[in-house]
Amino acid sequence: MTQIILGVYNQISNKLPAYQKRVQGITEFGFDLLSSTGETRISKIIHSNSIDNILQQAGPESQKWLAITALGHRILSRDLVETMVNFAVSKSAAVVGHILDDCPAHSNSEFFSLHHQCVLIDLDQWRNIGCPAWGEYGVYQDQPLPMCVRSLENFHDDYTPLYLQPGQGTRIYSGVLKEGWNLIKSCLDAGLTVWNFDHETRRRKAHIYPEVGELEHYFNDASTQVHQPSQRQYIETMQSVPQAVFVFNNEPSNTNLVGNRVVNHLYCVAAGFKPLEFLQQRQFDSDTVVHYFDHSQPALDFRRWLVQNWDGCDYLWAIDAYRGVDPAFTANWLALQDYRPQWQIIVDKFGGADAWLALWQRYQQLSHQYHLLDLFDADHCSQLSNMVQAQTAQQHSVIWYSNAFYSDYSRFVVDTETLQAHYENFVDELIKAPGTIEIFGQDANGKWEQIQHGIK
Numbered sequence: 180m181t182q183i184i185l186g187v188y189n190q191i192s193n194k195l196p197a198y199q200k201r202v203q204g205i206t207e208f209g210f211d212l213l214s215s216t217g218e219t220r221i222s223k224i225i226h227s228n229s230i231d232n233i234l235q236q237a238g239p240e241s242q243k244w245l246a247i248t249a250l251g252h253r254i255l256s257r258d259l260v261e262t263m264v265n266f267a268v269s270k271s272a273a274v275v276g277h278i279l280d281d282c283p284a285h286s287n288s289e290f291f292s293l294h295h296q297c298v299l300i301d302l303d304q305w306r307n308i309g310c311p312a313w314g315e316y317g318v319y320q321d322q323p324l325p326m327c328v329r330s331l332e333n334f335h336d337d338y339t340p341l342y343l344q345p346g347q348g349t350r351i352y353s354g355v356l357k358e359g360w361n362l363i364k365s366c367l368d369a370g371l372t373v374w375n376f377d378h379e380t381r382r383r384k385a386h387i388y389p390e391v392g393e394l395e396h397y398f399n400d401a402s403t404q405v406h407q408p409s410q411r412q413y414i415e416t417m418q419s420v421p422q423a424v425f426v427f428n429n430e431p432s433n434t435n436l437v438g439n440r441v442v443n444h445l446y447c448v449a450a451g452f453k454p455l456e457f458l459q460q461r462q463f464d465s466d467t468v469v470h471y472f473d474h475s476q477p478a479l480d481f482r483r484w485l486v487q488n489w490d491g492c493d494y495l496w497a498i499d500a501y502r503g504v505d506p507a508f509t510a511n512w513l514a515l516q517d518y519r520p521q522w523q524i525i526v527d528k529f530g531g532a533d534a535w536l537a538l539w540q541r542y543q544q545l546s547h548q549y550h551l552l553d554l555f556d557a558d559h560c561s562q563l564s565n566m567v568q569a570q571t572a573q574q575h576s577v578i579w580y581s582n583a584f585y586s587d588y589s590r591f592v593v594d595t596e597t598l599q600a601h602y603e604n605f606v607d608e609l610i611k612a613p614g615t616i617e618i619f620g621q622d623a624n625g626k627w628e629q630i631q632h633g634i635k
Contacts, residue, residue: 181264182220184240184302185210186233186247189226190295191390197594201398202250202389204595208587209254211625219260230295230313230358237302238310245305247298249386253413253587256383256515263299263380270342270374273304273366278375281357283337286329290352291343293359296386297376300362308369314361324352325367334375343373383515387413417591421475423511425450426498427521430581430627440615443574446470446567448581449478449549452525457577457619459529459538467545472552472563474583477508479549486547491539494522554583555592555601564608572613580605580620598623606630 187206191199213219225236230247237245244264248254256262267275276298282289305311326346333339345367366373387394392407397414405411428451441462447454449471458467473479481501489497502508512518529535550566552559570576583589584602593601602623609618610632618630 180218180220181244181260182222182242183244183246183260183264184237184242185221185224186230186237186245187224187226188230188233188247188249188295189228190249191251192228194389194395198389198395198398199250200596201594202387202394204590205387205587206248206250206252208585208590209252209259212254212257213260218258231315234300234305234310234313238306240302243301243303245300245302247295247300249295249297251387251389252296253385253387254383255385257513259380259383262383263376266377266380267299267301267374270372272299272374273301273308273369273371274362275299275374275376275380276359278340278343278363278373279357280329280338280340281355286340287326287346287350289354290324290356290360291327291329291340291363291373292357293362295358296388297384298359298362304371308365308371311365312361314356314359314364316358317356318354319356320353322352322356323349324364325349327367334378334381339375341375343367345370345372385409385413413591417588419509420588422477422507423509424475424478424481425512426494426510427451427512427518427525428453428581429513430621440575442467442577443614444468444470444567444570444576445579446472446563446576447579448583449473449475449482450581452529453579453581455529455538455542457579458542461577463541463545465544469542469545469547470550470566471547472550474551474553476551477505479551480505481508483547483549486543491536491543494525495519554580554605555589557604560601560605560608564605564611567609567612567616570612570614574614576612576614576616578609578616578618580618582621582625584623585621585625595623 189199191202210221214221222242223240225233227233233247246260246263263275277294277296279292279294280286281292326348328344328346330341332341334341343363363373387410388407392410393403393405394410397403397405405414439462441464442458443466445454445457445467454469471479471482484501484504485497498510510518526532526535529538550562552563554560567576567578584598589598606618609616612632615633620628622628
């Protein structure tokens with residue numbers, strides 16, 4: 180397990196509080212993603228408007244690693260920290276970040292900087308070289324700077340060197356120095372190479388540069404034209420989410436049985452095999468009705484096709500076959516991970532091939548209904564609530580909404596306070612049902628909830 184201190188740098192403290200909270204919500208969603216596998220443990224989170232303040236608070240701690248992430252920095256993969264740390268260890272690096280050459284045409288005429296979006300610091304080495312300050316943007320006079328050797332290669336364009344190595348001698352510089360300059364200077368003075376994040380790290384993260392561009396206006400008015408490339412890519416990615424289909428589930432299995440109740444109505448999002456897990460763990464009969472509700476029409480279409488056409492034998496074949504039905508079909512699962520090994524895990528979870536097929540064939544014979552519903556739309560939420568409330572006092576319903584209120588997408592759509600209000604309204608409406616009901620999923624803060632209503 181890799182233990183880290185996480186420093187959260189608020190570089191947009193001059194922006195409106197509502198925008199700061201919105202971007203903070205987007206950023207913090209990734210923190211739980213890091214901790215979800217048990218391979219990363221965030222021992223402490225330090226929030227500050229100053230990177231120097233983060234360094235000062237982290238300095239006395241016993242942990243070796245400090246990861247500084249600015250607001251707007253998005254964690255895309257659960258193994259980001261392990262990937263960063265493994266790279267740093269392989270290079271014996273004290274500092275790994277996004278190095279920028281301030282003057283690519285004449286690298287030693289000005290200096291270099293570190294972009295604030297993400298920096299990994301080996302605190303042991305940082306302490307050994309005297310706990311240097313970050314180095315703020317400013318105009319400096321007669322500042323001694325080390326000569327250095329930068330890599331001939333760049334990650335992109337001509338200003339992103341792979342590394343900076345100590346050179347021979349020093350020079351006196353007067354002029355502008357950009358952020359992170361002193362941390363680079365101190366490493367070079369101590370004979371240490373400063374490294375840029377490698378490709379494997381870069382593909383596991385992204386940054387939306389909330390301090391520039393039109394994103395703030397876009398959140399207030401979705402018709403705003405966004406030109407900043409990273410922000411535009413982020414918006415386009417989030418807008419494509421309802422078109423993707425989760426072919427497997429990301430969440431843990433549910434093992435909490437509720438007596439011997441027959442499930443009369445199962446309401447669930449159109450993702451993976453969680454619905455069958457609920458049916459298997461409880462009981463169902465030929466009168467059980469399965470209601471799929473989802474904001475993704477492609478997910479509902481794929482689910483309908485499976486029920487009507489798939490024999491249950493080879494899910495990976497079914498995924499490939501469905502692409503012939505819908506060429507735009509996009510199979511989704513955990514970022515950067517191959518979903519294919521999950522199929523055998525599913526078969527084993529359900530007791531082997533024979534047990535799985537018997538369950539699937541029973542399930543296929545049930546009544547299935549499909550509802551295009553967006554839980555952030557009050558009218559849509561009322562439609563679901565009305566369906567559940569239509570059950571009789573003798574009926575039992577199970578509702579699984581997954582992570583609808585806690586996802587990268589939901590944090591894009593609305594702010595965290597609005598998400599909490601949506602979640603509370605959702606639950607309040609559902610528990611008006613006259614029969615017994617179980618509700619499963621993540622609340623707006625990411626906590627897994629199991630709510631039982633009317634069950635004694």
